[in-house]
Amino acid sequence: MDMTQLEAVNIGHRFGQRMVLRDVNLSVTAGECAVLYGANGSGKSTLLSLLATRLRMQQGQCRLDQINLHTDGETARRHLIFVGHHSHLYGHLTPLENLLFFRDLHQCTSGRESLIAAITQAGLAPFIQQPIRWFSAGMKKRLALARILIAKPKLLLLDEPYSALDHEGIRWLNGIIETFQTQGGIIVMASHDPERVAALRHTPWHLNGGVLRPMGSPHPC
Amino acid sequence: MDMTQLEAVNIGHRFGQRMVLRDVNLSVTAGECAVLYGANGSGKSTLLSLLATRLRMQQGQCRLDQINLHTDGETARRHLIFVGHHSHLYGHLTPLENLLFFRDLHQCTSGRESLIAAITQAGLAPFIQQPIRWFSAGMKKRLALARILIAKPKLLLLDEPYSALDHEGIRWLNGIIETFQTQGGIIVMASHDPERVAALRHTPWHLNGGVLRPMGSPHPC
Amino acid sequence: MLKAIYRLAWKDVLADFRHRSTFSSMLFFSVAVLLVFQAAFEPNGQEAQRLVPGLLWTTVLFTTLMGLGRVFQSEEENGAFEGLLLTPLPRGAIFFGKWLGNLVLSLMVMIMLIPLTLILFNVNIWIHIPMLLALLLLGTMGLTALGVLLAAMTQTARSRETLLALLLLPLVAPLLIAGVQAMTEVINTGTLGGPWLNLLLIFDAIYLSLAPWGFGWLVEE
Amino acid sequence: MLKAIYRLAWKDVLADFRHRSTFSSMLFFSVAVLLVFQAAFEPNGQEAQRLVPGLLWTTVLFTTLMGLGRVFQSEEENGAFEGLLLTPLPRGAIFFGKWLGNLVLSLMVMIMLIPLTLILFNVNIWIHIPMLLALLLLGTMGLTALGVLLAAMTQTARSRETLLALLLLPLVAPLLIAGVQAMTEVINTGTLGGPWLNLLLIFDAIYLSLAPWGFGWLVEE
Amino acid sequence: MKRLIAMNRWLGWLTLILLAVSLWLVFNAPIDYQQGNSVRILYIHVPSAKMALFVYLALTVFSIWYLWKKSETADILVEASAPVGAAFALVTLASGSIWGKPMWGTWWAWDARLTSMLVLLILYMGIIAIRNGIDDPVKGARATAVLAIFGAVDLPIIHFSVVWWRTLHQPPSFGKTASAGPAITGPLLPPLLWMSLTFFLLGAYLILLKARETQGRRTLEHLEAQRRTHV
């Protein structure tokens, strides 16, 4: 099998007149986890949205293996999962219904049992019959993250995945990420939490003034 | 001046048939910061909503100085500020308009300049003319927190205040909290982040199975 | 407190009006409704005069209905409605803020709508315009009170708009009938008065006195 | 892909329909609209027959309009619409999923609405029912296509309903006029055909072929 | 609540017996010289019309009780009465229309009573819809109660419509206000009274049945939730 690879070249992005990203170059190979640090409003979420094909690429190019994210969004989306600030869940559906819906729309093949297993792993088994509207912040986050377990993506995009999770939830997530890494997946993550990322094998990057630079030390500020 | 005091006695709460809090007793005096730890879904946000008079008290009693939170919600709300998971901001208004609206509805007396000063402190001065809909997660959080600066509450309720904030934002927030403590305010905060709270003078509590217990060591888990 | 009510109305209507011209879109909507009626019914000369009261009232009713869906929409994002309930205002004040905002908007639409209808349907009853306007305004006061209450009621419901419409129409039917009959009387006899007007006033009084109270019950947790 | 379209329609409508009363609310809303028209216009015996096409079409229009607000409502919470756009489905499929769900619901309402209208307005044209239904269905196909498109367009705009209706009505006016005329012909001559029917078909073809394409453009950022 | 439910079985049998008696009376009642056999619709139409109004009255009382005391029993009763009332309203409208065809020569006319009865049916449907449409049980209960109280404005309009406005519909023909028009007297009256009593009991029986089902469902949901939390 070929090594999976994500290659972003000279990405630039502006909102109105404001240049948020300039000449961003990012290259991540199989099993690697790139962590984006940067101040509030520095453009981390914007970069992730670009990689997730949510925003239209304005400048530069980005490919995941042979797939050009810019021109071939549909194929690209088949191989990536993005868990962002929002949980993308339907409040009136139960956890299981949410995952079933996700599975069908992403055309995954996982059976019902594996969905239930994912929910159990996330610690939500007692709530499997309840509409998720009244879930606590952390419970929603766990369910959003449980989607990683049912699709088998090549690329995982995480925007502040640790927020709202408790201690045990963080361990669970780090476990998932590690497994994903050993299976040759690619991860790009935005975070403000060097302490939590520390447990992972990762490459830190720093985004400042729209420019992305690799960071020497694993402990930034 | 009397010492301000928050006194919650035997608070219980159920959602439908599920008992989320049982016999919670919490007493916080002026200048103290009580930090609630607990697993996801353990009821921290619920407890804060009760203290904020957002949920109706089902069992037990709670008073802030002489004010009974249960029976005299309107007076109580005059003396407290709650910054929760949601920012409670209007997407189509600018930061200044949002704060003006907040000020008028809370019947605070702070002038326009002090609002602008608060926005500047939060690091949002460059964006003062933009509707906040497109702000990044951290920028919204900063604006939500800036409200603390314009009202002079006795009680501050914070639900995971550190999430989405960058390193500098956290320092800023901790500064605000410290000032607030020295002025004799009361803080109750829910968090999953012992590392960040560590910088504060605080009393840790642990919520488990609906029961609230003081925690011995300042570093839980 | 009056200031707070004004502020609330201001946020909903005037700020909106300033940037986005809700007003003109409501006006265009009502003109479009008139056009649809014209296309559907093709009334001839005599018919038209008889139909004018019905046309005006149904147009005002559907325009208000469209506007009402919007009342709580801006409150949804970022949980802003919760923020409103955390202010020290009595619930009645929040209700009247919302009511006032909507009423002002409807009034402005009506001022334009009446002459437009007379022109489009070629009916020569220009001297009655002040009385027509007064009647519509009276009707809209009750209509809006009921509408704001129902909008608050259906805010968290699924298929919100459908439900709002379903609940509003039967409840306003008596008000509508009274309004149409009173207006027919004005057009035929040139005088404002009689039992239908009294009925209209009674319904206004009932709805305006009960609605704030009902609103308080609804939003209490 | 067909499965995904079906799934989308299912989530929006059928699941809702299974345990909730969306369908009956829409049906009774349309009855209420009939009632409002009766109260407003009070047509007599002969007038009624002439008005039936107009009544049916305006009622269907308002009912569809009310239903459309619902289309994207469940997508708002937790940014679920963004989640939909992150699936590997082509945008057209998402459009058709939404369209199908709405069409099915409208169709069911119309099947009940036609006999009810004939009974309530005491018009004896029972033998034409299949043709009336066919005409309404044809019209609704185009109407719903346009409606879903505009609901998506105005989704992020404030004053969504107003704007939606504002944009929808002028575009729909030609379709509506063609429908009313074709139906009048059916009632008068008992035959389905002629230039108005062709016009209806042409509008349907245009809206249905352009709308998915427009949808793709709109949701792209 | 428990006691009410225990009563229910007896109520059921009683209703059945009364139904038999009244049906016997109905089919032995004389045929009206003007209206022919179709007069028998009267025995369905009038009691169900009275019940449609009465159930709404009860619904209003339950709603006030709920808002005041926050009693779950009241909430369950509100939820249970709405469909029963809607059924009675539907029967009234259907039987009225069927009767109207031979009597007035049309299924439907827009007179005040008929229209306000239609409004009542729509209101019932609105109450059912909002009850089902809100996920949060407490919010849903409160919204339903407030709506029901607002809808009560329609009740006097229906009842007095025949007095206030000149209508096609029969004016009241028994009871205190029976002054104008031909009153129902003689042999027609006893079966009507029996039938009214039967319908009253039937209404109470149905409401309690539905209430029991609702309560059972809620308990089941609770047990289910508990079981899952403990496993």
Ligand code: HEM
């Ligand atoms: C769809 C059509 C009809 C509707 C909705 C309707 C509705 C009602 C209602 C609501 C009542 C009870 C009023 C009260 O208790 O305050 C009633 C009573 C009655 N209706 Fe009808 N009705 C309809 C058609 C008819 C027809 C066609 C007849 C016979 C010609 C009829 C004869 C009566 C009589 C005799 C009473 C008893 C009067 C009284 O005691 O108040 N109805 N109807």
Ligand SMILES: Nc1ncnc2c1ncn2[C@@H]1O[C@H](COP(=O)(O)OP(=O)(O)OP(=O)(O)O)[C@@H](O)[C@H]1O
């Ligand atoms: N859709 C948009 N339209 C206009 N401006 C936008 C939009 N999205 C983001 N921005 C702006 O782009 C900048 C970067 O936002 P982004 O969300 O990428 O920041 P971030 O690095 O994720 O910050 P945080 O750490 O607070 O999450 C911000 O100044 C924001 O206001």
Ligand SMILES: Nc1ncnc2c1ncn2[C@@H]1O[C@H](COP(=O)(O)OP(=O)(O)OP(=O)(O)O)[C@@H](O)[C@H]1O
């Ligand atoms: N309005 C509500 N209706 C029903 N259940 C609710 C409601 N609000 C919260 N819950 C339930 O109460 C429990 C406690 O929720 P809460 O939000 O207080 O947890 P939390 O301690 O804040 O968790 P987190 O750390 O994830 O934020 C959860 O199981 C949640 O599902």
Ligand SMILES: [Mg+2]
């Ligand atoms: Mg971000």
Ligand SMILES: [Mg+2]
């Ligand atoms: Mg929480």
